[in-house]
Amino acid sequence: xxxxxxxxxALLLFAVGLARDALEDWxxxxxxxxxxxxxxxEIVARDGSLLRAFAVAxxxxxxxxxxxxxxxxxxxxxxxxxxxxxxxxxxxxALVRAAGQSALAGQVVSGGSTLTMxxxxxxxxxxxxxxxxxLRQMRVALxxxxxxxxxxxxxxxxxxxxxxxxLEGVRAASLSWFGKEPRRLTPAESALLVALxxxxxxxxPDRNPDNALRARDRVLARAVREGVLDTDxxxxxxxxxxxxxxxxxxxxxxxxTARLHRENPTALRIATTIDAPLQRAAEALARxxxxxxxxxxxxxxxxxDHRTGEILAQVDGAEWTNTARAGFVExxxxxxxPGSTLKPFVYGLAFDDGMAHPETLIEDRPVAFGRxxxxxxxxxxxxxxxxxxxxxxxxxxxxxxxADAVGPARLIDTLDRAGAHLVVPGGQPGLAVALGGAGxxxxxxxxxxxGLAAGGEAVALSxxxxxxxxTGRRFLGEVAAWQVGNxxxxxxxxxxxxxxxxxxxxxxSYGHRDALAVGFxxxxxxxxxMGRADGTPVPGAFGGDLxxxxxxxxxxxxxxxxxxxxxxxxxxxxxxxxxxxxPLRQFRAPGEALAAKPADAPKMAFPPDGARIEAPEGRxxxxxxxxxxxxxxxxxxxxxxxxxxxxxxxxxxxxxxxVRISVIDVRGRADxxxxxxxx
Numbered sequence: 208x209x210x211x212x213x214x215x216x217a218l219l220l221f222a223v224g225l226a227r228d229a230l231e232d233w234x235x236x237x238x239x240x241x242x243x244x245x246x247x248x249e250i251v252a253r254d255g256s257l258l259r260a261f262a263v264a265x266x267x268x269x270x271x272x273x274x275x276x277x278x279x280x281x282x283x284x285x286x287x288x289x290x291x292x293x294x295x296x297x298x299x300x301a302l303v304r305a306a307g308q309s310a311l312a313g314q315v316v317s318g319g320s321t322l323t324m325x326x327x328x329x330x331x332x333x334x335x336x337x338x339x340x341x342l343r344q345m346r347v348a349l350x351x352x353x354x355x356x357x358x359x360x361x362x363x364x365x366x367x368x369x370x371x372x373x374l375e376g377v378r379a380a381s382l383s384w385f386g387k388e389p390r391r392l393t394p395a396e397s398a399l400l401v402a403l404x405x406x407x408x409x410x411x412p413d414r415n416p417d418n419a420l421r422a423r424d425r426v427l428a429r430a431v432r433e434g435v436l437d438t439d440x441x442x443x444x445x446x447x448x449x450x451x452x453x454x455x456x457x458x459x460x461x462x463x464t465a466r467l468h469r470e471n472p473t474a475l476r477i478a479t480t481i482d483a484p485l486q487r488a489a490e491a492l493a494r495x496x497x498x499x500x501x502x503x504x505x506x507x508x509x510x511x512d513h514r515t516g517e518i519l520a521q522v523d524g525a526e527w528t529n530t531a532r533a534g535f536v537e538x539x540x541x542x543x544x545p546g547s548t549l550k551p552f553v554y555g556l557a558f559d560d561g562m563a564h565p566e567t568l569i570e571d572r573p574v575a576f577g578r579x580x581x582x583x584x585x586x587x588x589x590x591x592x593x594x595x596x597x598x599x600x601x602x603x604x605x606x607x608x609x610a611d612a613v614g615p616a617r618l619i620d621t622l623d624r625a626g627a628h629l630v631v632p633g634g635q636p637g638l639a640v641a642l643g644g645a646g647x648x649x650x651x652x653x654x655x656x657x658g659l660a661a662g663g664e665a666v667a668l669s670x671x672x673x674x675x676x677x678t679g680r681r682f683l684g685e686v687a688a689w690q691v692g693n694x695x696x697x698x699x700x701x702x703x704x705x706x707x708x709x710x711x712x713x714x715x716s717y718g719h720r721d722a723l724a725v726g727f728x729x730x731x732x733x734x735x736x737m738g739r740a741d742g743t744p745v746p747g748a749f750g751g752d753l754x755x756x757x758x759x760x761x762x763x764x765x766x767x768x769x770x771x772x773x774x775x776x777x778x779x780x781x782x783x784x785x786x787x788x789x790p791l792r793q794f795r796a797p798g799e800a801l802a803a804k805p806a807d808a809p810k811m812a813f814p815p816d817g818a819r820i821e822a823p824e825g826r827x828x829x830x831x832x833x834x835x836x837x838x839x840x841x842x843x844x845x846x847x848x849x850x851x852x853x854x855x856x857x858x859x860x861x862x863x864x865x866v867r868i869s870v871i872d873v874r875g876r877a878d879x880x881x882x883x884x885x886x
Contacts, residue, residue, distance in 0.1 A: 237350035240330040244366045246271050246376075249476050250464040252483035253517075253672075257382070257457045259464040268379040268456065271475065272365040274390035275377055278435070279397040280361070285433035286401050286426050288322040292357055296323045296348035323348040323360050325404075329367040368404040371411040372453070384412070386454040394440055395447035398426040412449040419449055459486045462523035462537040463670055479670045480517035485510065488764040489520040496737065496757055497525040497532070503739045507538035507649050510733040510761055511668045513657035516675020518668055519731075519765065524740075536740045542630055542646035543721045543736060546714025546750060550606045551659065551691045552622060553641050554598055556613040558687035561844035561869045561879060562794065565595040565690050566784040569605045569794040576638055581607040593784065594794070598694050601713075603642055610641035612796055619645075624682035625665050626654035643716055652725055653734040660710075660727035662776070663688035681864065684843045685776050695726065696772055701751070704759040708769050711758060713750030720744050724754035726762075730770030733761050778845040788839060789875020808876040809834025811868070813855075816880035822860070823886055827868070830855040834872035841869040860884065 246269050248261045262268050284291050290298050298321050320328075320341075327347035328340075351360060370380035377400060381389035385396055392400070402422035403410050412419040427444055430436040436444070458464075460481055467477050493506045508522040523537045557563035571589040574580070581603045583589075589602065597605035610618060615636040622629050629636075630646040637644065650668065657666040663683030669675035683691075695710035711726025720742050725734040735754040738745055762769060775781060784792055812830040814820055820827065831838060831854050840848040840858055843866055847858050860866065863886055869879040 234346065234349045234353065237346050239347065239350055239354070240327075242330070242355075242363070244363065245269070246366065246475060248468055248472070248474055250460075250467055251476060251478055252459070252481045252486070253479065253519075254483060255478075256483045257388070258459040258479065258481060258483065258486070259461065259468075260379075260382075260456050261468055262373070267373045267375050268383065269366065269375040270378045270382075272362060272376060272378050273388065275365060276390055276392040276397060278394060279377070279389065279392050279400060281435045282394075282397045282426065282430050283401050284322075285435045286429045287325070289433065291322055291361075294321060294323075296350075296352035297321060297345050320344065321348060322364050323351055326360055326363045326367065327351060329369075330363070369407045370400065370403045371407040374407075374453075382456055383453045384450045393444065393447070394427070394430075394436055395423070395444035398423045398430065398444060399449065401426045413452045416449055416451075423449070458527075459483060459490070460521055460523075460670075461527045462539075463521050466537065467670070478672055480515075480519065480672055480675075481521070481670055482519040485520045485764055486522075489522050489761060492757055492760055492764070493522045493525040496753075501745075503532055503741070503743070504737065504745065505532040505536075505538060505740055506757070507541075507736045508733070508757065508761060509539050509649055509653045509668075510731060510765055511653065511657060511675070512730060513660040513666050513727060513732040514730060516657070516667050516669055516677070517672075518670040518675070520761070521670065532740070538736065538740060539649045541740070542648060543738070543742075544643045544716035545645070545647045545652055546643040546716045546721060546723055547601045548652060548712050548714035548723055548725050548750075549618070549622070549641060549643060549645075549647075550598060550601065551695060551712055552625075552655065552683075553606050553610045553613065553618060554594060554694070555659070555663075555683045555687045555691045556618065556621060557594075557609045557794075558690050559684045559843045560613060560867045560881075561791070561841050562612055562797075563594050563609065564780065564782075564787055564791045564844070565593065565694055566782065566787060567594045567791050567794050568592070568784060569594055569597055569608065571597065571602050571604050574604060574608065576607070576611055579638055581638070581642065595694050595697075598691075599697060606641050607638050608794070608796065610638050615640045621682050622647075622655055624680055625658040626667060626678075627651040643714060649723075649734050649736045652723075653732055656725050656727055656734070657732040658682060659688050659692055660729075660732050661688075662773075684845070684862065686779050686845050687843065689773070689775050689779060692727070692772060693775070701756040701759055704756070707772075709759065709762055710772060711755065713755050715748070715750045718744040719746055719748045722748045722750040722753040724750050724758040726758055728762065728769045729772050731762060731765050733758055733765075735761065780844070780846060788841075788871045788877070790869075790871060790877040791844075805876070807833050807835075809838065809870050809872045809878050811870060811878045811880045814868070814880060814882050817882070818880075819883040819885070821885050825860045825886060826857045827860055827882075827884065828855070828857050829868060829870070831870045831878070834870070834876060834878075835874050837873055839871045841867075841871070843867050844869075 245263050247263050250258045252258050260270055324344040327344045366376045369375055374380050374383055377389050380400055409415055410419045410422050424445055427441040431441045489508050496506050497504050505524045510520045511518045521539055523539050526532050568591050571592050583603045615638055619629055619636045627647055628651050654668045662685040663681055665678045665680040665682055667675045667678055692710040695712055696707050698711055700706050709726045709728050714723040720738055722737045735757045737753045810832045812832045836852045837850040842860050842862055863884050866884045867879055867881045869877055871877045
């Protein structure tokens, strides 16, 4: 008898071993579904918060889970699979319990599925009730447990669990039902999100609130029994109202985020430099700005840090879903007329060339350039004014006189180097470019002003980290850039604006099609455009009335108090008109100055005009003929040698590229050449 017992035991163990080996072989031969779960692309702000998410190809909202509240995980495991970390994919105890409950109740009470089995079903989108479906889920669950870790399996559940409609995954559900990330869910919110995946269609709180409430209460009761919540916490959670409707997913900076997604459609996460609170404030400003306007008026705004080139806020339309306002157009990139906002660059070139100074006198009188006879906006003339006054009053005739002297092609080239990229009708720039007779985007215009704020060095503006910043490409001298900014800081602010805080310029295009304001302080640069996307005139639209107040409000939202404008560079010549060198006291066109020059006036003997000179150490040999010593030498209007008696000397220069060298004798007579200086 004892021998028979031992034989029977050996036979049983052998059978169990065969069964175990067969089970292992059966599981090992399991063909698993694809484990890579496709999630939608996300565009995030500088602080990591979500600006906008994009659904996957079939229209489902499925996102990377990200951090999830530990309380939710604890409640989920307590309700769905309390032995999750102890079983191998299938929980025999749960299956026996489910079978017993079903036998007693005569219907299915609980399914006995583990979280791993639910993941198996979700991966294959298989049936839930049929026995062969359950068997397949068990097989896949056993195989998953052998190939993945528990955290990996839990992560798949957090990505795939259904939450009603086209919502999949806990993060999409949390954003849609509660308008928040799932990292800080309340017990009431966690309980609803635990209950929904069991029967999402029947428990959607917006369609079946009673079912949703009962299901949530069952989860809370189980959480108390399992020690996840205490009674008071569960009671407070049970008294919390359910969400009444789904919330829209975040869509901040909608045009910008859509473009970034188009440019990199396979990227799961695109980080930006956008400041989310500032972006929300800017969009609110834009909506308020058009609220009292005709239905086709829209607005674009851009604010950046000119020290880093980071775009902090970008609004491309007041109402992006409004077709009447052409909300689909990315207006910050659209070509529009800049109006008078290019005038500062003409003055900057004149300062750089040493042909004008902020206190130089210039004539505002009738003048014709061939067939072109510019007129001031108010059709009046102001006689002799300082350059400073001409720019502050945005007079047309003085700036056209200067544009004729520096050359419109050079103005175009300067703006191109500044990153503005003007488009000129017909491709042939004329003097009207100085008054806005060209196309430019708001982005390009703000980039050019960023260069002014940076002392004449071009700044690339970008919403992507480490893609913007100073380029090292100089388009204007540091002194000239500061002089322009100093004048613009004296513009009268709009009502309620602080004087002297922002250096800015307004512009109104021909026919009142565009109203603009662009400016900067010591840290930020911004621009505002208002008009109709189709270019139709808007009677009575002026940059000073519409755009300037918005610009100042945008700066107010960026940083209370702002960053002060910088002091003048050391080489800046700050003198009244009467104390300026004689050639800088009164502007004369180059032809006028040449005709009036006496025979014994100083003449540049070296270097020749237009020469390309290598000066490795920044020292340039210069010579002058005639004239009465002592001589003063200037480089781009900056004094570099004062009251020198010699007719030949070496100048110590910091400039590179095109540099205008001027010599002035004791009687105020002058001569100049432009050379291309290289180190």
